[in-house]
Amino acid sequence: MNQLLNYNPVLLALIATLFTWFVTAAGSSMVFFFKAINKKILNSMLGFAAGVMIAASFWSLLKPAIEMSEKNGSVAWIPALVGFISGGAFLFIIDQILPHLHIGLSVDKAEGIKTSWQRSILLVLAITLHNIPEGLAVGVAFGALANNPDIGILSGAIALALGIGLQNFPEGAAVSIPLRREGLSRFRAFNYGQLSGVVEPIAGVLGAYLVLTIRPLLPYALSFAAGAMIFVVVEELIPESQDGHETDLSTIGAMLGFATMMVLDVALG
Numbered sequence: 001m002n003q004l005l006n007y008n009p010v011l012l013a014l015i016a017t018l019f020t021w022f023v024t025a026a027g028s029s030m031v032f033f034f035k036a037i038n039k040k041i042l043n044s045m046l047g048f049a050a051g052v053m054i055a056a057s058f059w060s061l062l063k064p065a066i067e068m069s070e071k072n073g074s075v076a077w078i079p080a081l082v083g084f085i086s087g088g089a090f091l092f093i094i095d096q097i098l099p100h101l102h103i104g105l106s107v108d109k110a111e112g113i114k115t116s117w118q119r120s121i122l123l124v125l126a127i128t129l130h131n132i133p134e135g136l137a138v139g140v141a142f143g144a145l146a147n148n149p150d151i152g153i154l155s156g157a158i159a160l161a162l163g164i165g166l167q168n169f170p171e172g173a174a175v176s177i178p179l180r181r182e183g184l185s186r187f188r189a190f191n192y193g194q195l196s197g198v199v200e201p202i203a204g205v206l207g208a209y210l211v212l213t214i215r216p217l218l219p220y221a222l223s224f225a226a227g228a229m230i231f232v233v234v235e236e237l238i239p240e241s242q243d244g245h246e247t248d249l250s251t252i253g254a255m256l257g258f259a260t261m262m263v264l265d266v267a268l269g
Helices: 002-006 009-032 039-071 077-097 119-146 151-181 186-195 199-213 215-241 247-268
Strands: none
Touching (some): 009 151, 009 186, 039 151, 039 215, 039 247, 077 119, 077 215, 119 151, 151 247, 215 247
16 A cells, blocks of 8 residues: 555546546446335435545544644644635535435425426436535545655545445435436436546546645645535435435434444544
């Protein structure tokens, strides 16, 4: 693993986010085997994804941002607070502008600017929206290597990529299978599902590049990604996972997701 420290952090971010996109595509491929997905299973998967993102926001992003600020001699909580609030505000603005539709809702409840786009496109855009902070988080985590090429930081970035990839599998299935139920062919449903993850390599490379270009930005960038991810969890994943009568399964899924990401980050990082 030490040899990876010799590689450009932007290249490592690209490879890592290509991996997370590949797992999204793998999850989307479930549409070739299933035409419908059990509501209990879907809610459990969404809860798991929420748990992973909450844990990643703290263990992989906010905690390192605070520690970096302390080492730099600045007030530890200021970059974390500013970045966290900015990340949430950024996603809030995009949420108000980008047309999208959450899983299980009718077209008339689409959010963002009003449009005549098809329901399938709106569903894909909803998943794409919260893939942006995921890719950004992975990119920023690898970009941190430029500031401190330490094996611990590298391991933490790898753990984050693994965690994001792990929760991308159910997300891919959660978008492609409902699209199949909407009447799309299996191939089109798969294609739309995997396309929702394409934004992650783009956001990942951009995040790593910005950190390399403006290194003092790193604690703010880590916290920004954390704020954006928490916004997605509270705005989308938790409400969607609680839609139904079996809310205990969603909660258990969230607990398992959090525990999984925590173990990954602490064990590898």
